[in-house]
Amino acid sequence: MKRFKNYPIQGGGRRDSSHNGGMANSTKASKPADGAGARTARRRASITDVARAAGVAVGTVSNVLNKPDRVLPATRERVEAAIAELNFVRNGSARQLRAGTLTSVGVVVLDLSNPFFTDAARGIQDRLERDSFTLMVAGSDEDLDRERRYLRLYEEHGVQGVIVSPATDDIDHVLALRERGTAAVLLDRPSPVPELASVAVDDVAGGRLAVAHLIAQGHERIAFLNGSHSIRQCRDRREGAAAAMTDAGLDPETALVEITVPSLTPQGGEAGIREALALPAASRPSAVFCVNDLVALGVLRTLRREGIAVPEEMAVVGYDDVTFAAELATPLSSVRQPTLELGTRAADLLFRPEDSAPEQVVFEPELVTRESSAAR
Amino acid sequence: MKRFKNYPIQGGGRRDSSHNGGMANSTKASKPADGAGARTARRRASITDVARAAGVAVGTVSNVLNKPDRVLPATRERVEAAIAELNFVRNGSARQLRAGTLTSVGVVVLDLSNPFFTDAARGIQDRLERDSFTLMVAGSDEDLDRERRYLRLYEEHGVQGVIVSPATDDIDHVLALRERGTAAVLLDRPSPVPELASVAVDDVAGGRLAVAHLIAQGHERIAFLNGSHSIRQCRDRREGAAAAMTDAGLDPETALVEITVPSLTPQGGEAGIREALALPAASRPSAVFCVNDLVALGVLRTLRREGIAVPEEMAVVGYDDVTFAAELATPLSSVRQPTLELGTRAADLLFRPEDSAPEQVVFEPELVTRESSAAR
DNA sequence: GGTAGTTTTTGAACCGTTTCACGATCAGGG
DNA sequence: CCCTGATCGTGAAACGGTTCAAAAACTACC
Structure with missing residues (x-):
């Protein structure tokens, strides 16, 4: 000193x-x-x-x-x-x-404060560390402009490659960047074109798993607290949920009650479940599938306050299997995604040899059942 | 396309x-x-x-x-x-x-998957975004070598400044870097030297708040589930806890039962509380202060399983006030830190005019009381 | 038409490395 | 003593921008 x-x-x-x-x-x-x-x-x-x-x-x-x-x-x-x-x-x-070699990689995720993405980022860093790459991370907050801006910035900085979880379906800028010579991998999003590598989790399968499970527990009318359909994950999970219904001979039109929550947070969950509870008794669901665990958190809280027993009167399933899912008053059933591996795999794909074809990796989610959806 | x-x-x-x-x-x-x-x-x-x-x-x-x-x-x-x-x-x-101006900032945090740090990172990004700075983030996992490596990498990349939450008390490398002309701010750590700016939360005050509160609820023997003293936060919170005891005329030596948990996780909390429960009835504490909310989570779970009523038979206070603290079976009292502001402020300090003296900001934590520590 | 002033445009120097063709130096064999 | 090869070290030429003094092109005005 x-x-x-x-x-x-x-x-x-x-x-x-x-x-x-x-x-x-x-x-x-x-x-x-x-x-x-x-x-x-x-x-x-x-x-x-x-x-x-x-x-x-x-x-x-x-x-x-x-x-x-x-x-x-x-x-x-x-x-x-x-x-x-x-x-x-x-x-x-x-x-x-002079040398043309820089060892850094840029990552753009949808939300910096979402554990799902930070865990994935962690996976990326773990994998990249071996070659002493530096990570540059940014959150787009689901804003396409911001996503574009960061990618451009990364490109100017001369990053070796980018890993991006795109905010919208529009990925022209990613393709263009790749054409200009920067490696790119889509994260949490299957690539719509064969030239671009991607790592994703099958959200349709996830939605299907959750709802099939609830049906197996004897539920015939299920609420789905979902986010905006402009988010692909929400669309896909919805599609899976509906498919599970059809598989079981139920009509999604009537058996699946989709409710759009104002935000993907506990507050959103509270609003959503109240809307479900307000339905006439005849069409009231006996189970809720939540598009993520934060939403499920709000649902559980509200149900407890209203004196509605979980799972006896209302079963609940979440998505993501966050750390605390197992530790809640009523341990929460949830669809688990291999978050860390998502990241490491994305990093792997970034540096495959030039001549190998881009690869599209899709992981399968897994349902973890706990008390919140136990048989009645 | x-x-x-x-x-x-x-x-x-x-x-x-x-x-x-x-x-x-x-x-x-x-x-x-x-x-x-x-x-x-x-x-x-x-x-x-x-x-x-x-x-x-x-x-x-x-x-x-x-x-x-x-x-x-x-x-x-x-x-x-x-x-x-x-x-x-x-x-x-x-x-x-040529121009000497690059617009990026490097951040090194202790743990990429800890919400505390990612929230802070979010704060940093929010503040930096205005000037379209790029963030490079890395996690040191509390390893000094890794911390050094990343800082060196950042410096070579020519970042405008670095924000680092140091893994150990050794910050010579940060000082050296600063002397070489790169701005630096310590995060979540008061600076030991006046030349270096820092942003921190007063952990001594936090520990004091929590324990003083428990004493006010009538507890005279309190367990403190703490992490390793090599982590400064753990040391400071312990110091605050002891001070609260002294303030109240209690002897920390006997009234504060410190138990070191194997890890700062729910599993660690479970092990810790079991150790506390195994104490002879005479010296058994009636309250637990946990060094973070994850540990508290494990404590609550274990108490519930053991049929011990919270807060009647055992009061619990956590630290960090994570999202789900309020949503647990027994809503958890916790010490809240202004995480986001920590980040924005750190970013602010980075770019203060050259001639102004480095500033040391210390935020005050705040106790949020909930059911887990309600009066008996 | 000439002059002075202003706005545009030009092009070479420079930033701090890496790279590489080319000298220097040296050892050893013929 | 000369030649050959190997090993070290040298220094100028990139790399792709920004800068800035100076040239060029306009403008306005006498």
């Missing part, structure tokens, strides 16, 4: 690029002769500075950095000493500009 | 001498014999290409990009057409190398 007492001046004087920048650059070149030494070049040391300090050519410094065995140990040590001395840190921009 | 069927051809034909443009490229870059592929080998268009296509000088193209009002509308349009035509995307590395 004390070591740094010397430096603060460094931070204080700022490079005033505007007026004397040009002058200082060409005329004076550097170092207006101060005896104090030590507090010299505020500019980050460059490879040239190192070369001068070590009394070698820049090429040699570069070799020390990149191909150490090509330089004599004696020279190498001298250079390394200079590097330490000057506190030299490579300039990645120059490096990439 | 169909639109892009054309692209490969466009790319091929565009390159001067349309017939063998592709070949010319591949002489150097190999990649012979690609049938349908065609997308390979295409060099990204550069500003020079655009200039040539538009019949202007490179400087003009640059101006169109950066100072559009300095170029005549007619010229601008011509250039813009060329840009669109060639599918030109700026090369950020070159841009930064």
Whole structure:
């Protein structure tokens, strides 16, 4: 710590690029002769500075950095000493500009605060870490413009590839980016075109699993608290739910009561279940399938408040199998997705050899049954 | 989608001498014999290409990009057409190398899958988005080496600043980085030195709040399910808990029963509370303070299974006030931290004017009381 | 038509690396 | 003593932008 007492001046004087920048650059070149030494070049040391300090050519410094065995140990040590001395840190921009290799990957997810996506991001990072790639993560909040902006930014930064969970069905910009030479993989979304790799979980199957399970428990009228159909996951789960009905000889038109919740949160769930409860007794469902666990949380809370027994009077199934699903007052049945693996697999696909065909991976979800949907 | 069927051809034909443009490229870059592929080998268009296509000088193209009002509308349009035509995307590395301005910020947090940190990251992103900064996020998993590695990577990439929640007390590398000219802010950790800005929540106060509350409810012997003392947050919360005891005239030595849980998870909580319950009746606590809500979750679950009434026989307080705390069978009292604001504030500090002194922000936590610690 | 002033455009220099053809140096064999 | 090869080290040429002094093209006005 004390070591740094010397430096603060460094931070204080700022490079005033505007007026004397040009002058200082060409005329004076550097170092207006101060005896104090030590507090010299505020500019980050460059490879040239190192070369001068070590009394070698820049090429040699570069070799020390990149191909150490090509330089004599004696020279190498001298250079390394200079590097330490000057506190030299490579300039990645120059490096990439010349060499063309940067090791970073950009990720755009729908929602930074959704555990589903952060777990996936974690998976991506785990996989990428081996090759010391850097992750850049951003959340689009389901906004197409924001998604585009981040992808463009990533591309300018020269990322090696991008992994994106698209906000809408419009993925032209992803295709275009890929055409320009940046690898791309869709996350949580099957690719609509064969040229683009993707990793997804079969949401139709997930919806089907949940509803088939409820039917097997004897329910014949099921509410589906769903989000907006503009979100693909919502559409697909709905489709699966309906299919399960048809499989069982029920008519989705009447047996599946879809209710659109105002938001995918506990509050949304509360509003949704109240709407279901308000239905005339004759058409009132005996079970609810929730499009995610947060919604289910609100449903459970409301049912408890209303004194409606779960699962006896109303069965509940959620989606995502979040950490706390098993720990609730009434442990919640839920459809589990292999979140982490989703991420690692996406990262894998990013770096497949050029000539191999893009791959479309689809994981199967799995139903975890707990008390909230136990047989009556 | 169909639109892009054309692209490969466009790319091929565009390159001067349309017939063998592709070949010319591949002489150097190999990649012979690609049938349908065609997308390979295409060099990204550069500003020079655009200039040539538009019949202007490179400087003009640059101006169109950066100072559009300095170029005549007619010229601008011509250039813009060329840009669109060639599918030109700026090369950020070159841009930064010359101009020195890159707009990205690196963040290193302890744990990517912890909602606390992802919420903070969200706050950071929200704040940074205005200036279209890019976020690069990484998790250190409490490993100092990994933390160092990511910071170094960020520095090489030339980020504008870093926000880091340090894994250990050793922050020399952060200071060094800052001395080299990269802005830095500590997250969730008060800075030990005045030169470094930081944003934190007062964990001592948090621990004190929780325990003082329990004492006010009449508890005189309180278990503290804590994590390893190598984690600063754990140390501080413990300190606060003990202080609350002293404040109330109790002796922490006997009144505060600290139990170290094997992990900061529900499973850890279960193990911890079992240890507490195994104590001889005389020294058995009547309340538990848990170092985070996940631990509290396990405690609640175990108590329920054991038929111990909450809060009548055992009161429980958690930490973090996660989303579902209020939604549990027994709604959980918890210490809330202004997570999002933590992030936005950290981002703010990053870009304060050079000459202003680094600022140390400490937020006060807040106790949210619910049923799990209601008066008996 | 000439002059001065203003707006546009130009083009070369430069940012900090990597790369690579080319010298230097040296050991050993003929 | 010369030649050959191998090993090290050199230094200039990219990479693709931004900058800025200076040239060019206009404008307005006498």
